[in-house]
Ligand code: SF4
């Protein structure tokens with residue numbers, strides 16, 4: 001293997017002063033209790049590779065792959081070490097040198113689905129066929145992914161998204177909505193709730209039909225070229241000056257990471273937009289005398305930094321008691337496809353989260369990321385309580401003010 005030369009990545013690694021503040025905050029360190037599975041340890045390993053003092057052995061790569069890319073370490077780092085850019089950059093370098101890290105069939109599948117997100121719905125339709133279902137159990141590692149697939153099938157709703165949803169009353173502005181790829185098939189109710197709420201506040205919602213996946217799955221797998229291609233397409237499709245709204249923070253974080261004023265700076269979570277731009281005198285909020293707890297997805301908290309917007313939106317519902325969730329800064333273990341690749345670590349994190357949820361005694365559990373919700377639901381399976389998007393609860397309680 002040739003040496004990896006990347007001065008930009010080395011400069012990021014050199015920013016780390018090894019203070020260790022991030023270590024106890026890291027979910028993989030909490031589970032594995034190994035310095036090499038902490039942010040400080042991983043940065044030291046990556047620096048070693050970039051300075052050509054260490055070989056990227058299989059063991060070293062395993063420590064990097066066990067990172068959930070939750071970016072909690074970035075949030076607490078006093079030196080603003082851009083850990084996400086460093087680990088994704090290193091994964092891209094490793095993939096270039098060792099293409100087998102991402103088998104070609106998996107890479108092709110991810111790329112095809114990313115460019116044709118409507119295929120997710122077709123795939124789930126196919127999986128529903130009685131002849132296909134029993135076969136799935138015989139596929140490799142089915143124990144790890146079948147519960148997630150069952151949850152996807154439970155949530156799947158066929159839906160054809162219109163290019164435009166105009167408000168019924170006076171128009172007060174326009175926004176563009178990013179649907180996501182899997183989300184457009186399994187988070188239909190939340191997307192519809194977002195559209196209805198935006199319309200209620202007078203916003204015309206455009207849904208560009210040519211939008212593609214945000215590229216997060218490819219980027220975290222090391223396919224930086226594939227992810228950059230998707231970003232370029234989305235930049236074109238969402239060109240203009242309108243806000244680009246997301247309601248799956250995994251996608252929103254990745255689009256925001258594009259970082260420039262023409263695109264990344266226009267990306268925001270639906271809740272943050274409603275908080276800032278909605279005229280709340282236009283609506284009435286029916287009381288709900290129930291207890292709710294809200295799980296904060298890592299991407300919303302650590303990258304988009306707008307998790308508090310959902311807390312404040314829910315607190316607008318009279319009578320609703322919002323209960324704090326202990327360990328809310330801790331990743332639930334879903335982390336894109338991480339729970340499929342590292343099921344044991346992911347399950348431990350999920351089970352800790354479920355215990356914290358149960359301790360609250362809340363009747364409703366919300367999460368602003370459908371992927372976290374689906375993963376948590378695999379442990380709540382069969383129970384009456386299911387994780388739902390907070391916009392659904394808000395939509396259920398809000399109606400147009402009678403004075404308007
Ligand atoms: S908190 Fe920042 S500077 Fe300190 S060890 Fe972690 S990454 Fe390095």
Ligand code: SF4
Pocket residue numbers: 025026027028029037038039042066067068069070071072073074083
């Ligand atoms: S991104 Fe998350 S899992 Fe990875 S090193 Fe940072 S805190 Fe740990």
